[in-house]
Amino acid sequence: MKLTFNEYMDNDCLFVTLKPSDHPVYENHENITVIKENDEIVGLNIFNAHQSLGIDSFEHIRADEQTVNTINNLLDKHGIEEISPDLTHKFVIGHVDEIEPHPDSDHLQVTKVDVGTEVLQIVCGAPNVDKNQKVVVAKVGAFMPDGLYIKPSELRGVASNGMICSKKELGLPHSGAKGIYVLDDGKIGDEFNL
Numbered sequence: 745m746k747l748t749f750n751e752y753m754d755n756d757c758l759f760v761t762l763k764p765s766d767h768p769v770y771e772n773h774e775n776i777t778v779i780k781e782n783d784e785i786v787g788l789n790i791f792n793a794h795q796s797l798g799i800d801s802f803e804h805i806r807a808d809e810q811t812v813n814t815i816n817n818l819l820d821k822h823g824i825e826e827i828s829p830d831l832t833h834k835f836v837i838g839h840v841d842e843i844e845p846h847p848d849s850d851h852l853q854v855t856k857v858d859v860g861t862e863v864l865q866i867v868c869g870a871p872n873v874d875k876n877q878k879v880v881v882a883k884v885g886a887f888m889p890d891g892l893y894i895k896p897s898e899l900r901g902v903a904s905n906g907m908i909c910s911k912k913e914l915g916l917p918h919s920g921a922k923g924i925y926v927l928d929d930g931k932i933g934d935e936f937n938l
Contacts, residue, residue, distance in 0.1 A: 745829035746887040747811070749793065749802035758793040758802065760815065762786050762829050764893045773822050785827055790818065807831060833935040834886035834894075836860065837927060838908070840877045848900040857881055857908065860933015867904035872923035880914060880925050880936045882907040889915035889938065914938055 746761040755775075763786040771778040775796050779787035790796055797814050805811060809831060816826040838857040846852035846867060853873055857864050859881050866881070873879075883906050886894040890913075897904050911918035911925045915938060930936075 745807040745812075745827075745831065747805055747807055749805060751802070755791045756793050758788075758790040758797065758805075760788040760790065760827075761887065762827060773824060776818070776822060776824065778824060785825065788815070788819075788827070790815070830885055832883075832885075834883050835909075835914075835936040835938060836881050836883060837930040837932055837934050837936055838864070838879050838881035839932045840873065840875055840879060840908075843873065843875050846900060846902060848902075852899060852902075854902055855908065857906070858932055859883065859906075860931075864905045865903055866906045866908055867899040867902050868908045868924070870908065870910065870922070870924040872926065873908060877924075878927040878930055878932070880909045880927065882909050882913075888913060 748759040750757045765779065765781040765786045767781055768786065769780045771780065775791045777789040778785055793802065796818055799814065812827065812829060812831065819826055836859050838859045840855050841858050841863060842856035843853050846854050852867055852869050855866050855868055855873060857866050857879065864881065882888060882894045884894055884896055888894065894907055908924045910923060914925065
């Protein structure tokens with residue numbers, strides 16, 4: 745779940761993105777636009793958000809259980825079905841356990857990355873990826889700072905479930921050097937805060 749607040753609109757708006765959508769359908773309710781695809785809620789626009797949600801400041805709003813409960817209370821008042829997003833951490837510290845060349849590419853690597861609760865197979869094209877590195881992993885369901893949604897994919901016939909991130913992809917200051925962000929420390933599986 746990605747939350748974006750725009751206080752500069754005539755009526756301040758909280759944008760709630762649950763999933764990307766190719767063919768959205770919009771339902772307008774009082775101060776709420778529900779965005780659906782195939783009858784599933786994929787997003788919400790909550791207008792007059794300060795007043796509608798009773799939140800004083802959106803400066804540090806997080807996609808957490810308290811925020812979901814606040815949103816669901818508003819939806820319930822308007823007879824709209826509640827949302828139940830996956831709130832597990834999407835940016836985590838991972839450890840590259842294994843690496844091998846991609847069978848159909850001379851620049852891609854197939855990695856096995858331990859993210860604490862599971863080991864993910866991730867295809868990576870970074871020139872500096874190597875075994876035994878601690879890295880930042882964007883898990884399936886993550887929204888990158890540039891809006892890219894991470895979903896299961898296939899790169900040249902090999903499944904990839906997540907992304908090993910560079911500083912640039914994370915929206916962090918970087919020197920322009922290409923490659924993934926290799927961490928000096930951190931506990932495997934812990935949330936990486938952007």
